[in-house]
Amino acid sequence: MSRRRFLGASLGGAGAGLLTLSGCGTAEGSASAGSGHLSLWYWKGSLSDRLLATAARGVPGVPGLKVKGSQVPDGDIDSKVRTSLAARAYVPDLTVVNNDNLATFFPDENEFLDLRTLGAASVRDRYLDWKWKACFTPTGRMIGFPLDAGPTALYYRRDLFREAGLPHEPADVAEQIPTWEKFIAAGRTLRRRASGKPYLVSNIGNVFQQVLLQSPKQFVDADDRFIGDQEHIRRAWDLSVDILRQGLSARITDGRPDFNAAMSGGRVATMTTAVWAINSLKDSAPKTSGSWRLTTLPDGPCNYGGSYVTLTRYCREPEAAFAFLTWLLSPENQLKSYQEMALFPTTQASYADPAMHKPDPFFGGQQPIDVFGPAAQRAPVVYFSPYEETANTPFFQELTNVETLGKNPDRAWRDAVSTAGTALTRLGVS
Numbered sequence: 001m002s003r004r005r006f007l008g009a010s011l012g013g014a015g016a017g018l019l020t021l022s023g024c025g026t027a028e029g030s031a032s033a034g035s036g037h038l039s040l041w042y043w044k045g046s047l048s049d050r051l052l053a054t055a056a057r058g059v060p061g062v063p064g065l066k067v068k069g070s071q072v073p074d075g076d077i078d079s080k081v082r083t084s085l086a087a088r089a090y091v092p093d094l095t096v097v098n099n100d101n102l103a104t105f106f107p108d109e110n111e112f113l114d115l116r117t118l119g120a121a122s123v124r125d126r127y128l129d130w131k132w133k134a135c136f137t138p139t140g141r142m143i144g145f146p147l148d149a150g151p152t153a154l155y156y157r158r159d160l161f162r163e164a165g166l167p168h169e170p171a172d173v174a175e176q177i178p179t180w181e182k183f184i185a186a187g188r189t190l191r192r193r194a195s196g197k198p199y200l201v202s203n204i205g206n207v208f209q210q211v212l213l214q215s216p217k218q219f220v221d222a223d224d225r226f227i228g229d230q231e232h233i234r235r236a237w238d239l240s241v242d243i244l245r246q247g248l249s250a251r252i253t254d255g256r257p258d259f260n261a262a263m264s265g266g267r268v269a270t271m272t273t274a275v276w277a278i279n280s281l282k283d284s285a286p287k288t289s290g291s292w293r294l295t296t297l298p299d300g301p302c303n304y305g306g307s308y309v310t311l312t313r314y315c316r317e318p319e320a321a322f323a324f325l326t327w328l329l330s331p332e333n334q335l336k337s338y339q340e341m342a343l344f345p346t347t348q349a350s351y352a353d354p355a356m357h358k359p360d361p362f363f364g365g366q367q368p369i370d371v372f373g374p375a376a377q378r379a380p381v382v383y384f385s386p387y388e389e390t391a392n393t394p395f396f397q398e399l400t401n402v403e404t405l406g407k408n409p410d411r412a413w414r415d416a417v418s419t420a421g422t423a424l425t426r427l428g429v430s
Contacts, residue, residue: 029088029314037066038093038321041081043074046096046147046307048337051328062323067094078104081312085111091314093321099306102134102144103384112143113311118322120145126331130381131346135308138222143310145325146346148337150274150305151375152210154183155281157198158293158364160269161186164193170295170366180211180239183298187248190269198269200248202259204240204403205396210272211236212392213302216380219391219420224429228391229417240399241409251403260284272297274304275344275372282362289362294371301375303382306346348377387429394419 032039037056047069054060055067070092072080078101084091085108097105105112115135120142124132127146135144154173162168166186167176177186187200201207212218212233219228227233243249250268252259262268263285271277281292309329315321327333334345335353350356351373359365385391398412398419 029084029091030316031070031084031090031092032068032316035068037068038315038317038324040067040069040094040096041072041077041092042069042096043077044071045341046074046343047328048333048340048343050340051333051336055324055328059320059324059327061327062320065317065320065324067321067324074098085312088314091312093315093317094309094311094325096147097144097308097310099134099150099303099308100384100388102308102310103388104386105143105310106137106386109137109139109141109143111313112141113313113315113318115142115145115311115322118311118318120322123326126347126349128346128348128376128379130303130379131306133381144308145310145329147307147309147329148305148334148343149346149376149379150276150303151344151372151379152213152272152274152297152302152304153294153371153375154297155271155273155277156293156295157266157269157288157291159291160190160194160198160266163195164190166190168293170293170371173293174296177298178296180207180298184239184243184246184248187243187269188246191248194269196266198267199250199262200268200270201243201272202250202252202254202262202268204243204249205399206254206272207243208236208240208396208399210297210302210304211239211299213304213382214297214299214380216382218382218384218388219395220385220387220424220429222383222385224385224387226391226421226424226429228395228420233395234413237395237399237409237413241402244403249403255280255284264288275368276305276342278360278362278368279342290364292363293366294363294368296371296375301378303376303379306344344372344376346376351376387424387427390423390427391420391429394423 052069059065059067081095131146131149135142137143158168166189167173177183190200191197215232217232221227250262252262264287309325311318311321331347331349334347335350335355337343338345339355351369356369357367359367394416398416401407402409402412
């Protein structure tokens, strides 16, 4: 389950005067002050090590520019950025921000440079439309630049689907199981007919997450109003609970030893997740190679994961930093990052390259790009508010209570709505 890390509605917290005291843009607080390079904060796996090594020696095409990357733990990077911004000291020139955390910086958007002023429009056509639109704050400032994406798919066991008499080729599964309701019906057939009575999913939180991300609305709207009690959230909840009621969830947490055993032993027939799960599935269930296939997620694709790069207002050389961005995240280099780090490109031109069209034996010779490429292009634009983590955490917690503790689903729903509403009210959300 994904639980977005909400790190505060503003950098100043109770001291809301931070921004008014900050004044105009300045490089005085840059972490790279007095050095011969620009500073970049990132976490392990978010950027290509090879490209960073090149940038540290000298960014191609930008004479004299060097960019030095500093690795910060994923769970700490946002808070460290906030601390440095609040202190106006040792602020990175550039920093990577997780996909659903960018919005937590919107209340302090003036702490970041508007990339439109640096010529971002000139490279607009390189990038996925929804990813580009998600770079903007509600006031229209572009504070993020597209890094990678997390297009989703239905991973399924072809052998188990075939044994159960279900459609089992990717195109047929997409055509005959196009909705979550039909997905659940297929799960009932699997339990009845396939050997070992496999479960449809490992846990219901994964389905809840994907159904949410298929909606452009989440828990708080752009006017800072709580909408977590509305139909789009309730549908995700009811579908997840229905899977549990029908005995189609294995009730195991992804990534743990019992999950690996379940995947290896054929106890779970599907995964509803993003492209980055390919390597983890191969690691957890290597003996199932050749049995898995990929197809369109029920009710259509969405995006789950990915990141952005920002330029702080303390950036010493904004034009040079932007030139570095357009080099680092060009179609050519996004392709290299995919080959090296499995970072899925946000540049559509990369999808046509032969390097992305290699058959994968783990998926029976299927080419993953044939599923994930169209999924990346069709993902909806999703609005994440700065309060998203505060709002969604009670729902994930209560859904876990339903699945692991047997809590009544209707009571759990009411408790989730009440807890989220109370927490948001304290933060000024209506």
